[in-house]
Amino acid sequence: MSRQIHKSLAAHEPPYAVAFAALGDETRLALVQRLSAGRPVSISELTAGARITRQAVTKHLRVLERAGIVRSQRWGRETRFALDRRPLHDLQVYLERVGRQWDETLGRLKVFVEE
Amino acid sequence: MSRQIHKSLAAHEPPYAVAFAALGDETRLALVQRLSAGRPVSISELTAGARITRQAVTKHLRVLERAGIVRSQRWGRETRFALDRRPLHDLQVYLERVGRQWDETLGRLKVFVEE
DNA sequence: CTAATATGCAACCTGGAGGTTGCGTATCAT
């Protein structure tokens, strides 16, 4: 899309695309679900029962971390990950805004038609 | 992610991951923005001013369409795309739910601690 | 102290995402 649009949108806004992309994977969505309970969970525990390797799980967690959705903290020999709700809330607000913009524009359009 | 968790979550729910993934690209997010005005827009118009080829734009639009976020309709020689707000709203609700689950679980935890 | 546990790091593999070009075909404008 035009460079102008892109720039104007991404200028000082959070990197929505990155966050959405982080959620755009079944495995990572499942991880988010699992962490949504609030309790920090270690990599091993998150890997337990999974069909993929611990390394793969780790990579997914790092993706979520770079997107700001999750934070990690070492606890002895294990690394525990916890959810951060703020970026998720930001996405929610973003989606609301898109819907609202639709309403407003369509509202104006309706007024125009009715005149 | 254990198979059980995955299945129980994805069983009859919308394919959230697919929708999130569709939004997880700057170009496609820009397209969504542009369509959020409500007016159906043709591929050519969406391509105008973009730095990528019409074909690339088309591919992105198809991705959005498969995710249900956008719908296409032929209008003479052009194909116009329009936004569908429902899937976006579903995502919004999904994100709300994650946040709410956090609150509830943490609430329970707090009660437990205080007893 | 020693074995088991929990991770990190790095190399490596493979498929598909994102992009391009070329060409064929409706449809619209003149």
Place this chain on the structure above:
DNA sequence: ATGATACGCAACCTCCAGGTTGCATATTAG
């Protein structure tokens, strides 16, 4: 009728996401 416009289809290219394996290292358990 004819040229310009708006697409679709298909082949092709490149790079990186998602996954694995192997090995080294720090912690904890007994």
